[in-house]
Amino acid sequence: TQLLEQSPQFLSIQEGENLTVYCNSSSVFSSLQWYRQEPGEGPVLLVTVVTGGEVKKLKRLTFQFGDARKDSSLHITAAQPGDTGLYLCAGDPTPSQNFVFGPGTRLSVLP
């Protein structure tokens, strides 16, 4: 059983559409991170959220941390082919500098 669940597993959309992906857990996290990974490369950190209810924006990407710090969402506005990749959420439940990762959402944005 994964400590962090992500949904959907796969998502294929047309350029210009909006989308939301989710990261859920029954555990509380002291912080939660979102990463994007492209084929053949390591994950790249997009954002860290630490406060319940926190919203952070990174250009067309909006990240929200749930009030109870058990879940998070990533919303992309007007998706572009360059957004294609594997989106991973990760968190530190204790904190202990020991992170757990969700299985990822694989996004494909078609031109």
Added chain:
Amino acid sequence: DAGITQSPRHKVTETGTPVTLRCHQTENHRYMYWYRQDPGHGLRLIHYSYGVKDTDKGEVSDGYSVSRSKTEDFLLTLESATSSQTSVYFCAIIAGENYNEQFFGPGTRLTVL
């Protein structure tokens, strides 16, 4: 770029042989991690280090050992490689004022035949 390199980048080996993967960082980070990534599992922690000669086990440590004799290098050893250890291996460090941001190396693709 957190100055993390991994070597080798690709390796093919046979069952039963020992294999060592190297992670090298240039920015004096205290924490270093080894993960494996397999389809459907995301990234799973193998071992991590919180200082020179200070290491601890992660979720999937069986069959792996690590060593950190100097700050910049973290070695992962498969004592006797098995086909179930075919995977992509990533090294990471922690940065950020709250030690909650990880930065990853480019990965090593290991195939055990």
